[in-house]
């Protein structure tokens with residue numbers, strides 16, 4: 001090897017080493033953790049916290065107080081939370097995020113039809129949530145009183161009888177005859193639903209009660225429930 005070749009060889013080694021260092025430090029700049037941003041409440045964010053905990057993923061639980069929200073709202077893709085940050089990217093829409101996380105933690109169906117059943121269960125739970133929220137936040141006391149009978153005597157039994165039957169048909173789960181993200185989604189909402197209507201909505205649904213117990217006893221979920229900040233719904237009582 002003459003002097004020139006040694007120079008070229010040395011330069012190449014330097015380029016490779018330097019390039020690798022540069023790439024690594026750029027790579028390190030990108031945050032590989034998931035950052036879940038939501039209000040300091042369960043509601044629409046809790047299903048995502050359940051899924052991140054279930055999969056033991058590396059995640060940050062970023063909780064926003066109402067007084068901070070005014071300065072943060074414009075940073076969210078559609079002005080709402082939750083959002084999920086990952087690898088320099090920002091996602092929104094809780095159900096889309098939940099479906100993505102379910103894929104990461106293997107809580108999806110085994111085929112397209114099972115995934116359809118899971119999606120339908122999740123959409124049904126969202127339909128129920130919207131009914132309960134509309135009742136809870138009805139400002140006109142007369143309209144609220146008029147909604148009470150139909151909600152408690154017709155709508156809630158309608159949903160719960162069907163969800164109970166669905167769980168019975170699916171070996172105790174909401175879809176696909178196995179534990180899926182629909183089950184975590186449902187159980188994550190239960191405390192919130194009960195708070196919205198001030199009653200235990202699954203009190204007379206033994207299969208759903210068992211499902212609640214099954215999900216809450218999954219070790220990673222149990223650990224999350226035990227370690228999470230105190231549950232606070234009142235921040236939504238605007």
Ligand SMILES: N[C@@H](CCC(=O)N[C@@H](CS)C(=O)NCC(=O)O)C(=O)O
Pocket residue numbers: 043044073079080081082092093094095
């Ligand atoms: N479809 C959206 C709804 C999100 C949503 O309604 N977020 C509410 C909190 S639960 C929010 O950000 N409210 C504050 C605001 O709109 O300024 C999702 O599921 O992510």
